Amino acid sequence: MSESSENNHQQAYVSMKNFGHRYGPDPQAPIAVQDINLDIHRHEFVAVVGPSGCGKSTLLRMVSGLLIPSHGEVSVFNRAVTEPRDDVGIVFQKPNLLPWLTVKKNVLFPLKHKYGRVREEDKKRADELLKMTGLSAFSDKMPDELSGGMQQRVGIVRALLLNPDILLMDEPFSALDALTREQIGFDLLDIWRDHPKTVLFITHSITEAVLLADRILVMSKRPGTVLDLIEVDLPRPRNAETINSARFSELTNIIRGHIYEPTSHA
Numbered sequence: 001m002s003e004s005s006e007n008n009h010q011q012a013y014v015s016m017k018n019f020g021h022r023y024g025p026d027p028q029a030p031i032a033v034q035d036i037n038l039d040i041h042r043h044e045f046v047a048v049v050g051p052s053g054c055g056k057s058t059l060l061r062m063v064s065g066l067l068i069p070s071h072g073e074v075s076v077f078n079r080a081v082t083e084p085r086d087d088v089g090i091v092f093q094k095p096n097l098l099p100w101l102t103v104k105k106n107v108l109f110p111l112k113h114k115y116g117r118v119r120e121e122d123k124k125r126a127d128e129l130l131k132m133t134g135l136s137a138f139s140d141k142m143p144d145e146l147s148g149g150m151q152q153r154v155g156i157v158r159a160l161l162l163n164p165d166i167l168l169m170d171e172p173f174s175a176l177d178a179l180t181r182e183q184i185g186f187d188l189l190d191i192w193r194d195h196p197k198t199v200l201f202i203t204h205s206i207t208e209a210v211l212l213a214d215r216i217l218v219m220s221k222r223p224g225t226v227l228d229l230i231e232v233d234l235p236r237p238r239n240a241e242t243i244n245s246a247r248f249s250e251l252t253n254i255i256r257g258h259i260y261e262p263t264s265h266a
């Protein structure tokens, strides 16, 4: 489907206009990402899939302000992103927890760092989110006492506690085994339902993208550009049954067709 069939009346929280990026000052250097146009609306869940090196992380870093595009513009809440933003939550592939702090102190750390103190209501919310992600019993444990999946959940709770309107997730589950990955995907859907956020989710997994997202941006091989923007018309709430549905297979096949199509850039 095309961008024109979007719900244009909705407010765009993130907007990419003719956006592209070439790393470094050399005008002869290859372009990493090219001609991306995308509006992400309030509380929309948008996934980005594409071959390795197509520029998925570059795109996410532009939205966070960690990188400034060499071409075009990325804006958040109608303002061009020109510096790192502290109002977006970011979850990376590895949670990078502080090994000397307990789980609870880890999730509260960014709040303490940002505001200099932690309020009682923040502690309550931390407990709530830790409960929701099955981590209550591990609140006082140290990170190295947790499995990889648990640590990743802690990273998600930590990002959510700052209560960002926009959550950027860069292959957050890629280090996990398949079963844990699927379960944590369902956990994320529960959290997103109860605490709606605008999500930009980078993944290598086509099935994960279809399970989670409202729309999926399919990117070509470098220079990464838009091959398709697919509306995921699967009903919510989504669960294990969703994965077994015929429509789920259709959608994953459409994306596979794009990525493995010999005539595409992939």
Ligand SMILES: Nc1ncnc2c1ncn2[C@@H]1O[C@H](COP(=O)(O)OP(=O)(O)OP(=O)(O)O)[C@@H](O)[C@H]1O
Pocket: 023, 024, 032, 050, 051, 052, 053, 054, 055, 056, 057, 058, 059, 222
């Ligand atoms: N700091 C950098 N300097 C120069 N080139 C870079 C830099 N970071 C990324 N690139 C190049 O930009 C392109 C896009 O990289 P990016 O990490 O955004 O891709 P990706 O789709 O996220 O890859 P992967 O799926 O493997 O994580 C790649 O060709 C990469 O080599």
